[in-house]
Amino acid sequence: MEQMERTKVLTSEIAGLLSDVRETISLSRKLLQDAPRDLPAKDPVKLVIPEIGFFTWFVAGNLFHGDSLFAALHGTTVEDLAAGVAVEDLICGMGEHDQPRVAEGFYQAIKTGERCCLEYMTYPDGIPRNVILTGCCLRNDQGLASFFCGIVVEKKAAIVFGSSEPFQAFCDAALSLAQERGNLLAARYLKSALHTTALSSN
Incomplete structure (x- = not known):
């Protein structure tokens, strides 16, 4: 009986590990621009383990706050983000062709409350960075837009694993x-x- 319980625990552990791997592979396919939808049987499995940055946008006060990765990807500093950065300033640091689309994406996300996923280029220190942002707008008890919270990752080349x-x-x-x-x-x-x-x- 004890052996059976141990086997169940082991099976559960391995299933959990494989589940984590599947999620990582699924995420990597979304992040890789050139990743095929269905990998041929003989192709290597491509994994991307992205570093994740976090942010919160206080909508009423129009202030973005974020961590060090968010700062690095947007050409600002942690100190500036601690004080709060206006959304207009962040958008101005994005690629010229991306700015209208990102502004519209933010507007729709605030208006509808639905999750959004935006991809755009930034150029901190003149280095192009391909950023993916996903988040949603939360509302207060009166139904008004309150905080827009989400994550950012940099879209990078695949690591063959x-x-x-x-x-x-x-x-x-x-x-x-x-x-x-x-x-x-x-x-x-x-x-x-x-x-x-x-x-x-x-």
Whole structure:
């Protein structure tokens, strides 16, 4: 009975690890401009592990606050964001062709309350950065727009992770997570699965 419970826990751990890997692969496909919708069986699995920046826009006061990554991507400083930066100032730092679309996206998001996802270029220190912003506008108890909260990530090139065999790539990624999180038993079983895969492919 004790062995059965241990097996259930292990199965749950591995399922959780693989779920995290699937979510990462799903996110990476959205972030990669040239990623195919359906990866051919022999192609490597492409993963992008983006660093995430956080922001809050106090709509009534028209002040953006954000963390260091948000500051770096928008050519401002953490000190300025702590005091608050106007949305107009942020938009002025974006690509000229992106500015009207981003302004309209913000307007619609505030008006409808629906989540929005915007992609635009910024040029902090003259270096082009491809930014993806996603967020939504929250309302107070009177139904008025209050805070617009969200995240930003930089769209970067893919990191090729794993091999051309999809199952092996998933197990490789899950094994890395298991080792990072100290799930030694899960790591041992995943190593065994990888060993079996390697034998069967020879």
